[in-house]
Amino acid sequence: AQSVSQHNHHVILSEAASLELGCNYSYGGTVNLFWYVQYPGQHLQLLLKYFSGDPLVKGIKGFEAEFIKSKFSFNLRKPSVQWSDTAEYFCAVNDDSGYSTLTFGKGTMLLVSP
Amino acid sequence: KAGVTQTPRYLIKTRGQQVTLSCSPISGHRSVSWYQQTPGQGLQFLFEYFSETQRNKGNFPGRFSGRQFSNSRSEMNVSTLELGDSALYLCASSSLPTDEQFFGPGTRLTVL
Numbered sequence: 296a297q298s299v300s301q302h303n304h305h306v307i308l309s310e311a312a313s314l315e316l317g318c319n320y321s322y323g324g325t326v327n328l329f330w331y332v333q334y335p336g337q338h339l340q341l342l343l344k345y346f347s348g349d350p351l352v353k354g355i356k357g358f359e360a361e362f363i364k365s366k367f368s369f370n371l372r373k374p375s376v377q378w379s380d381t382a383e384y385f386c387a388v389n390d391d392s393g394y395s396t397l398t399f400g401k402g403t404m405l406l407v408s409p
Numbered sequence: 410k411a412g413v414t415q416t417p418r419y420l421i422k423t424r425g426q427q428v429t430l431s432c433s434p435i436s437g438h439r440s441v442s443w444y445q446q447t448p449g450q451g452l453q454f455l456f457e458y459f460s461e462t463q464r465n466k467g468n469f470p471g472r473f474s475g476r477q478f479s480n481s482r483s484e485m486n487v488s489t490l491e492l493g494d495s496a497l498y499l500c501a502s503s504s505l506p507t508d509e510q511f512f513g514p515g516t517r518l519t520v521l
Contacts, residue, residue: 338513339501344509385451395440395506
């Protein structure tokens, strides 16, 4: 079975600091990769996704992620965080079975202090 | 285009009762998936439906069941509720199973 691990459960940053959230998955086949964000009191929203092609993908709100197949990683980055980025971030994987099933990491709670 | 809607948003039940949760996908979406979110286990997959057929099921006991109707709306049912069933239940829809999924706001179930 697949699994997804997110390296940090809680991250605290000051505004304008750079962000990198780690995500590793365990599946040897073709994968689709996602980062979702859950702002306080809101539902899960897609930040970005990787299906194929350029391994560096850009998402909304200045976020980007890089797929490194050899490291089974899909790390999320943002050069300069804002207070409004305070949220919980989830990495998710979908394999090539044809199902929509997403396997999620446990999430990383990001707190950005003004 | 309206998003995924889930009803009710909040529910309080007692142990042993059963509950039915409803999900209306985005118009035109035929694939619906359900997830359970808890602080301890995170987000775990429950079921996937496409065109009224259950295509995949997560590792949950048989007390958890679901169905999808011809209009793509979906319901999930939990019978003989246990305290550990307290969670946020999320529904997600997509045009096709392999497309991007859009999540609803969830139904917060509390079992007393």
